[in-house]
Amino acid sequence: MTTKFKAWLKTIIFYEILVGMKATLSHLLHYKPITLQYPHEKRTLPDSYRGMLALLRYDDGTEKCVGCDLCEAACPSRVIKVFSAEVPGEPTKRFAKEYYMDMTRCLFCGMCVDACPVDALGMTREFEWAVYDKRQLRLNKEQLLAIGDRSYPVREKRLEFQHPNVAFFNVAFKNLPEKES
């Protein structure tokens, strides 16, 4: 009976609405915005942020990419198109003669970065890639290298100049079988 009476009393004095209004008023009085004024202030992104894709270089300026097409095979949205060729004068080495990314389709899953055996691909923290013409999002090798240059200023040495142990971890680090423990 008393609980019923209490429920009835709560109904007629709009108890639940008053609780809600108290909540909104407390937010007004303890005003602490959680939003940022975006173009003026930007949130610090984590290092593992999966933003714009980029092609990387070694510290002497040569491209890391060896034109193996594994990124193209790994890409679920068929963003990447690689045209592979021999390095002129060096028949044992290959490189990507042309390299295209259609970023309108990219879903930023990072599978191409995982697939790359020489860590030639990287994901940057750039995300402000809104353009007026979507053809501007079809990037060629030079544009992707430029993104890599401005996002990864610290470059690795060429593999043959690295210490063998470090080079071992650098190359195909992600593709190693897991250690038995």
Place this chain on the structure above:
Amino acid sequence: MTEVGIKLAFSLTQIAVILGIVLLTVMILTLAERKVLGWMQDRMGPMEVGPYGVLQPIADGLKLFFKEDIVPAGANKFLFSLAPILALVPALIGFAVIPFGPNKTIELFGYQFQPFVISDINIGILYILAFTSIGAYGIILGGWASNSKYSLLGGLRSAAQVISYELNVGLAIVGVLLLAGSLSLVKITEAQAGGFWHWYVFAFPFPQIFAFVVYVISSVAETNRLPFDLPEAESELVAGFFTEYSGMRFAFFFLAEYANMILVSCIAAALFLGGWNAPYPGTLLPENLAWVEGVMWFTVKVYFFLFLFFWLRATLPRLRYDQLMRFGWKVMLPIALGNILVTAIAAYLFPRG
């Protein structure tokens, strides 16, 4: 001839000043609403135009002014143009009988004038109710003339809602009218002078607290504000009755909504919270400056109600249509009728004066 001329000039000045104040208040309200809503939801609200976004209403006004005026194909052009005017004019015309300050007369060129009310007619509150009902026509006609299903649905919902809740507004204020014995807003406000225990919310024979609650809820519904904004439900009807409107016509509807909010707040302040009367007897300021205090108290009361509108909007979700109708007819209407009955008995047992 000169008498008519002077009185006309004085009235026109009053009308211009009050229109200016109302439109300025609308400008402040558009900013205040977004700011208060933002603060209540842990956001900042507009921050870009001017320091802390204070010039946002000017930017909005300029934008609306320069927007293209689109008339949809198949729209009834005459009614489409008429509807925004029909919505705006009744909302603004109601301010003619609102007393903004103490009821005193000043003498100018040998004639008596009331500076704080444009015209103290003896059916003031009836006049406001009549004109706000015309405002519903603007909404309904605007919804119908747009030749759009969303607009039509919004207009129909508005028609049903305004009819249901206009009734409750009318019945809620009857109690106050019984106690005051007058329809003139000036006389009703004057009867509440001398401390907050004389205000009709708390007044002696029968406190009008139920009528006050009914009035506030019904007036929120009547101005189509959340949680009763079914006629312009964004998530269901795009924008309801003004889906097809753009530019200045849209601005007219917008102005009408906010002017209605101010009008409803003014009536609530004048009828239930004692209008310009301070919550303590008399005035603190000397006799010749008492009007400053009166106007200030009126403004404070009106802005309290306007804040309540924002507060409710930030808190409550939209009602369902059947809930709205059930609440209006099965809850609000019996309370209002019961209030009239009890108030009438109380007023009979304790005649005033």
